[in-house]
Structures are given as structure tokens and as C-alpha cells.
Amino acid sequence: MTRMRHVAAGAWLLVLITAQAAFAQVNDVTAWKAAPAHEASYESVRRRHADLLGTWSYGRLFTELASELDTSTAWPAGDRTRANLVTALREMAARFAGEDAKLAAATDEASKNAIVNTILDTRPTGLFQLVDETWFSGRQFVVTAEEVEALPAARFQDFMHRVTVAERLLREMARPNRAAAVAAIAAAAERWRQYVFDGRSQYPWEMALNGLTTAARSDIQNPPRRQWVLLHPEVGVEMGRGGANGDYVTGKESALVQALGHVWYRWPASAGEELRWWGVSGSVSLREEQRPGVGFTVHYGKVVNVGVLWREVDRNGRRERLPYVHTGVDLFRLARKRLPDWLSKRLADGSAQAAALPASP
Amino acid sequence: MSHILFFVHGVGKHATDWAEAAGGPIEALKAASRQYAYFGDRRLETRVEMVSIHYDPIFTQVIADWQQNANAVNDLDASGQLQTALGWLADATEEQFWWSHVADVVLYKLSLPYRQMVRTYIINELATRIEAEFDANGSATCSVLAHSLGTAVAHDCLHYLGTTRWGNVANPFHPRHWRFQHVFMLANTSRLLESTDAGMARAYTSIVRPGPAEDPASYCGTYWNFRHEYDPVAIPRRFDAVGWNGYSLEVVSHYHDVNIHGFSHYLANPRVHVPILRKVVRRSAVTDEEFRDAIHPDNFPQFRIAQVDKARAHLVALARETVTVGEDPDTRAFVRMLLNVYKLLQEFRQ
Numbered sequence: 009m010t011r012m013r014h015v016a017a018g019a020w021l022l023v024l025i026t027a028q029a030a031f032a033q034v035n036d037v038t039a040w041k042a043a044p045a046h047e048a049s050y051e052s053v054r055r056r057h058a059d060l061l062g063t064w065s066y067g068r069l070f071t072e073l074a075s076e077l078d079t080s081t082a083w084p085a086g087d088r089t090r091a092n093l094v095t096a097l098r099e100m101a102a103r104f105a106g107e108d109a110k111l112a113a114a115t116d117e118a119s120k121n122a123i124v125n126t127i128l129d130t131r132p133t134g135l136f137q138l139v140d141e142t143w144f145s146g147r148q149f150v151v152t153a154e155e156v157e158a159l160p161a162a163r164f165q166d167f168m169h170r171v172t173v174a175e176r177l178l179r180e181m182a183r184p185n186r187a188a189a190v191a192a193i194a195a196a197a198e199r200w201r202q203y204v205f206d207g208r209s210q211y212p213w214e215m216a217l218n219g220l221t222t223a224a225r226s227d228i229q230n231p232p233r234r235q236w237v238l239l240h241p242e243v244g245v246e247m248g249r250g251g252a253n254g255d256y257v258t259g260k261e262s263a264l265v266q267a268l269g270h271v272w273y274r275w276p277a278s279a280g281e282e283l284r285w286w287g288v289s290g291s292v293s294l295r296e297e298q299r300p301g302v303g304f305t306v307h308y309g310k311v312v313n314v315g316v317l318w319r320e321v322d323r324n325g326r327r328e329r330l331p332y333v334h335t336g337v338d339l340f341r342l343a344r345k346r347l348p349d350w351l352s353k354r355l356a357d358g359s360a361q362a363a364a365l366p367a368s369p
Numbered sequence: 370m371s372h373i374l375f376f377v378h379g380v381g382k383h384a385t386d387w388a389e390a391a392g393g394p395i396e397a398l399k400a401a402s403r404q405y406a407y408f409g410d411r412r413l414e415t416r417v418e419m420v421s422i423h424y425d426p427i428f429t430q431v432i433a434d435w436q437q438n439a440n441a442v443n444d445l446d447a448s449g450q451l452q453t454a455l456g457w458l459a460d461a462t463e464e465q466f467w468w469s470h471v472a473d474v475v476l477y478k479l480s481l482p483y484r485q486m487v488r489t490y491i492i493n494e495l496a497t498r499i500e501a502e503f504d505a506n507g508s509a510t511c512s513v514l515a516h517s518l519g520t521a522v523a524h525d526c527l528h529y530l531g532t533t534r535w536g537n538v539a540n541p542f543h544p545r546h547w548r549f550q551h552v553f554m555l556a557n558t559s560r561l562l563e564s565t566d567a568g569m570a571r572a573y574t575s576i577v578r579p580g581p582a583e584d585p586a587s588y589c590g591t592y593w594n595f596r597h598e599y600d601p602v603a604i605p606r607r608f609d610a611v612g613w614n615g616y617s618l619e620v621v622s623h624y625h626d627v628n629i630h631g632f633s634h635y636l637a638n639p640r641v642h643v644p645i646l647r648k649v650v651r652r653s654a655v656t657d658e659e660f661r662d663a664i665h666p667d668n669f670p671q672f673r674i675a676q677v678d679k680a681r682a683h684l685v686a687l688a689r690e691t692v693t694v695g696e697d698p699d700t701r702a703f704v705r706m707l708l709n710v711y712k713l714l715q716e717f718r719q
Contacts, residue, residue, distance in 0.1 A: 038372070038416070128543075132583040134545055134583045137548065140591055140615070141651070141652070142590075143582075145590070176507030179508065182541045182546070183503075185539055186541040188538045189542065190496050190535075192535040192536025194497070195536070197489035200489045201486060201490070211435060223485075224567075226485070228529050228533055228567070242442060243441050243442060
């Protein structure tokens with residue numbers, strides 16, 4: 009008889025250990041996956057409250073969700089975890105007070121999105137995010153992952169479905185707004201890429217000067233509209249008259265230095281357009297067999313710059329009767345007719361998002 | 370739903386697979402995790418999606434452009450005047466330490482256009498990935514692990530991501546609506562390289578600090594600051610927040626490689642990788658007993674290198690550099706310090 013008691017006790021112990029192991033294995037907040045068929049799942053809630061979602065009545069929706077949980081017989085009376093989630097749902101419902109009527113009155117999606125934009129500007133919606141294994145951190149109704157994992161399996165599932173659904177509903181509400189923000193971020197990245205790699209090229213000292221002046225008036229979304237040119241060397245070609253009678257044109261390479269100048273940008277109105285600019289600089293041209301020439305250059309467009317310069321003929325200060333016409337070649341831009349492959353690949357998605365962008369600054 | 374961990378690199382040359390390659394930080398974190406029982410049949414990569422952010426090519430392209438143009442102009446300059454002015458640019462190549470390590474710090478510190486290009490590029494990478502996660506799962510669980518210059522870059526990007534009114538619409542990434550789980554900073558330079566650009570805030574006053582959900586003044590659940598006692602990069606204007614709930618500072622002093630500043634060298638230390646694993650997986654992923662064993666000097670000695678005396682001498686030399694550069698160096702002094710540290714690295718590597 010004693011032996012049978014021992015065997016029975018051992019069997020019960022084994023059952024308890026196995027149940028606890030299985031129980032512990034299931035309740036993992038970090039590895040939890042939703043079950044669409046669960047009565048509190050996102051899919052079930054959307055079906056059950058299709059009328060409220062259809063009219064964007066988020067205040068009433070969260071009130072309903074709070075009530076459903078509060079009256080659920082799956083939870084024992086006075087359960088703290090349930091009570092705290094109910095409190096959170098009611099707090100979110102209260103934040104939408106007054107907005108349901110406005111959203112219901114809005115006749116089209118654009119108007120509804122504008123109201124949602126105002127809601128997001130004025131009210132927080134991050135309440136249901138699990139942060140560092142805690143929900144509702146900093147609040148009196150805080151719930152920890154540990155306490156949720158200690159629940160019986162059915163209540164654990166119920167809680168996880170309800171809290172993640174609450175978060176997901178809010179994320180879905182903000183989806184159009186999020187898409188617009190992501191597109192704007194992509195467009196800002198593209199504009200700065202254009203400024204650095206497609207705009208008028210800058211040497212380090214020019215980057216430093218512009219960083220202190222024109223760029224200082226820009227912001228993270230909008231590169232500068234103007235740019236200083238300072239001691240900018242580039243390859244140039246001078247064209248002048250040759251021959252005894254000046255009856256034919258000669259061309260000669262030179263090192264051209266844009267001593268001081270300014271460029272004004274015309275930013276594209278829509279994605280896909282190229283960045284354009286125009287500007288003017290005082291120039292100095294250095295050639296092997298001649299004294300330095302002085303003049304000015306007009307910049308228009310990406311690669312080629314055109315100007316005139318005068319060169320001293322002799323030490324008496326006599327200059328050529330007719331100036332040389334020169335063109336400068338911005339090698340930065342000439343060498344990069346197309347984007348580097350790594351950047352093209354990265355920005356491919358960004359360009360697609362930027363295509364939906366409104367007019368640039 | 371996986372926890373996404375963004376890796377942000379610091380100075381130096383970085384290939385496209387900089388984080389995933391052998392010896393890189395992702396491999397280092399994976400290798401570290403394998404010593405703990407939890408990861409016996411649950412590989413780290415099944416619980417954490419490790420995403421590397423690669424912004425070095427921006428810097429590489431800028432340098433290549435300068436070099437190319439300078440060379441072309443020099444070729445045409447028979448007088449040699451421009452060669453004197455442009456010679457240093459014409460010789461620019463990331464094979465040289467100044468260009469591969471120092472110049473990108475200088476560029477980030479001194480050039481606003483370059484800073485903004487790097488920031489917007491990275492913010493776009495982050496936002497795109499986070500949005501994809503929202504789209505797929507209705508939420509996004511993300512953390513950031515940054516190193517050296519990458520800590521300043523990450524700080525700036527997170528602040529802008531969370532506070533800018535992108536496209537003049539309400540910001541869905543604002544901390545009132547969403548936040549990162551954890552921020553891990555290794556050799557933190559966010560205070561040293563902080564700026565006052567439009568819309569930016571200094572390291573101690575930005576939103577990049579820990580706080581509760583929906584708190585508009587914070588952007589993560591916890592903030593971990595890891596510093597090597599002898600790493601000169603992390604000492605000037607060191608980051609040491611006071612009074613932040615959810616902030617932790619860990620100072621390590623191990624010497625298992627000559628480059629004590631290295632990303633993977635930091636991660637090799639259990640005092641660094643255990644908090645990270647516990648936070649991106651779960652607290653129970655490494656038990657207290659496992660942690661005590663891992664940091665025991667028998668299992669993780671301070672010096673794990675052939676010539677200990679030489680290593681000690683190296684640390685003394687680094688400490689001297691730290692004292693010389695002072696608490697609040699200007700850019701020139703900091704650059705000089707970096708060059709000296711590199712010389713020491715070469716000397717003690719032999």
C-alpha cells in the first residue's frame with residue numbers, strides 16, 4: 009500500500025512537472041505568435057467591429073474593446089492584469105473623445121487622413137508598445153512581461169491578442185501618415201545626395217565655407233539653395249584666334265581656377281527631375297606657355313561652364329584685343345554620369361517612394 | 370516577430386559586408402551567444418535580425434572625387450603652383466590611415482553638407498526597414514548598436530528621425546507614438562562630436578535617452594554606454610549621463626587584441642555582450658550563474674595575448690595619450706591624438 013502511494017505521488021509529481029514545463033514553454037512574450045481564429049485576434053476584431061472601423065470611430069472602438077475585456081468570463085474577478093489593460097484601453101478611448109464625430113463627418117479618405125494627422129500631432133498613440141518587457145511603463149497600470157507569462161495559457165493568449173490588437177489598430181490608423189513620412193524621408197535623402205554628388209562640386213575648403221554660410225541656413229530635409237565657389241580648380245579649354253591674321257580658332261587645355269563665385273540652385277519640382285543651377289565666378293586660367301589669364305565664368309548646368317578671360321600679352325600690360333573663350337569641365341560630374349551601383353541599389357526603393365512626393369521646397 | 374538590431378559602424382574602411390564578415394561584430398555577437406545554454410538550440414539569428422548600416426561608401430565617394438579632380442588638374446598645371454595646393458588631395462586614398470580613419474571624423478565634425486547626407490541616408494535606411502516591419506507585423510521591435518563615430522552618427526539620426534516633421538505631416542516615429550527598445554553605444558563619441566545644426570540637440574539634451582512609453586523627451590527603453598578604460602577615443606568629452614532612469618554605464622579593461630578600440634573587441638567582453646543579449650532576446654537568455662562564470666578571470670582574463678608585458682606597456686602609452694589630449698580637446702588636438710594612437714597601434718602590433 010505504501011509503495012502504491014509512493015508510485016501515485018511520483019506520478020502526480022511527474023504530471024505537475026510536465027504541465028509546468030509545457031506551461032513555461034508556451035508563455036513566451038518574445039516568441040508569441042497570433043492565432044487568427046482567436047476571438048480577440050486582429051482578424052476577429054476587424055470582423056466584429058467592421059461598422060466602427062468603417063466610420064473610423066476609434067473612440068467607440070476602444071470603448072468597446074475595454075468593455076469586452078472587462079466583461080470577459082475568461083478572467084477572474086479582480087484580476088490585476090486584466091484591470092490594467094482595461095484601464096489602458098479606456099485611456100486610449102478617452103483620447104479620441106470628440107474625434108469620432110469629426111471622422112464620421114469627413115466624407116473622403118483625404119479628409120479623414122487630415123483629421124488623423126491632427127490627432128497624431130496632438131495625442132500620443134504609443135501606449136500599447138511593449139518596451140523593455142513592459143507595457144504602459146511609467147503608469148500606475150503598468151504590466152510586465154513576467155506577470156503576463158505567469159498567467160495560465162488561455163489568459164496569456166487572451167492578453168497577448170488584446171494588447172497587440174490595440175497597438176495594431178493604431179498603427180493601421182496611422183498607415184497613410186507613415187507612408188507619407190517615409191516618402192518624405194526618402195526624398196530628403198535624395199535631395200542631400202543630389203546636393204553633395206550632383207550639385208556644383210565642392211572641394212574640402214568650399215564644403216567648409218558653405219557649411220558655415222549657405223548650408224547653415226538649410227535643414228535636414230532641405231539642402232541649400234545657394235553655394236559659394238572658392239578657389240575651385242578644374243580642367244579648362246581655352247579657345248582663341250590663331251594664325252597671322254587670326255583667321256582660325258585654336259583650342260588649348262588649361263588649369264582653370266574659379267577664384268570666387270556663387271551658384272543658385274533650382275531644386276526639382278518632382279522626383280525624377282535633375283537638379284539645375286546657374287552662377288558666376290571670377291576665374292584665373294593657367295597655361296604652360298602663357299601668362300595667367302583673368303576673366304569670369306558663367307555656370308549653367310551640370311558639366312560645362314563657359315566664360316571669357318583676358319591674358320597679358322607682354323610685360324607692358326598690353327592685353328589681347330579679343331579675349332579667349334574658355335570652358336571649364338567639372339570632372340566630378342563628368343566622371344559620374346550615372347550613380348555608383350551601391351547607391352543606385354540603395355536608393356531604388358527611395359526613388360519609388362519619392363515619386364509620390366508633393367512639390368519640393 | 371524578431372527583434373531588429375541595427376549595427377552602425379565607426380571610422381575606417383568598411384566593405385558592404387563589414388558587419389557580417391568573419392571577425393565582424395555580427396559574427397562576434399553570434400559567437401559570444403553560443404557559450405550560453407539558452408542559445409544551444411535557439412541560434413541568436415533566429416531571435417534577432419541583425420541589420421548592418423553601411424554609410425562608408427559616401428565618404429569613399431567624396432574622397433575619390435577630390436582625388437580624381439585634383440589629379441586631373443595637377444596634370445595640366447605646368448607651373449606646379451596647383452600641385453603644391455592639391456598634392457595632398459591627389460594622394461588621397463583610403464589605404465592611408467589619415468584618409469581611412471581620421472578624415473571621416475573631421476568631415477563629419479566640420480562639414481555640414483557631408484553630415485546631412487550621411488544622416489539622411491541612414492535615417493532613410495532605418496525608416497524603410499521599420500516601416501516594412503510595421504507593414505508585416507503591425508509593430509516594430511528595434512534597437513541600435515553603434516560604435517565609435519557611429520555612436521555620434523546614430524545619436525544624430527535617431528534624434529532627427531523622432532523629432533522632425535517629415536514632409537510637414539505628423540511624425541509617426543515621434544516618441545509619443547513609437548520608440549526604440551534599447552540603444553547600445555560602444556566607445557561613445559556622441560558628446561565629442563555633437564553639433565548645433567538646425568533641429569539637432571546636444572547629446573545630453575536630445576531625445577536619445579531612456580524613458581517610458583509615449584514620453585516625448587526620450588526615445589528608448591534603456592540606454593547602455595560601454596567604454597574601455599584605456600580607449601582614448603571614448604575619453605575626451607566622455608559621455609556619462611547622470612540621473613537617467615534606464616541608463617547603464619559599463620567600463621571594461623580587457624586586452625585581447627592590440628586594437629582595443631575595435632567593435633568586435635568590445636563585444637568579446639561578457640560585460641558588454643551579456644547585457645546586449647539579455648535585452649535583445651530576454652533577460653533569462655543568460656543566467657546570473659552563467660554571467661558570473663563568463664566574467665571570472667579564469668574564463669575571461671584581462672590579458673589574452675602572447676606578450677602581456679608589451680600589452681601593459683601599450684596600455685600605459687594609451688593612458689598617456691588620454692592625459693595629453695585632455696578632457697575637452699579641439700578638433701586639431703583630437704586628430705593629433707588619433708594619429709598618435711595609430712602609430713602606437715602599428716608599433717605594438719609588431
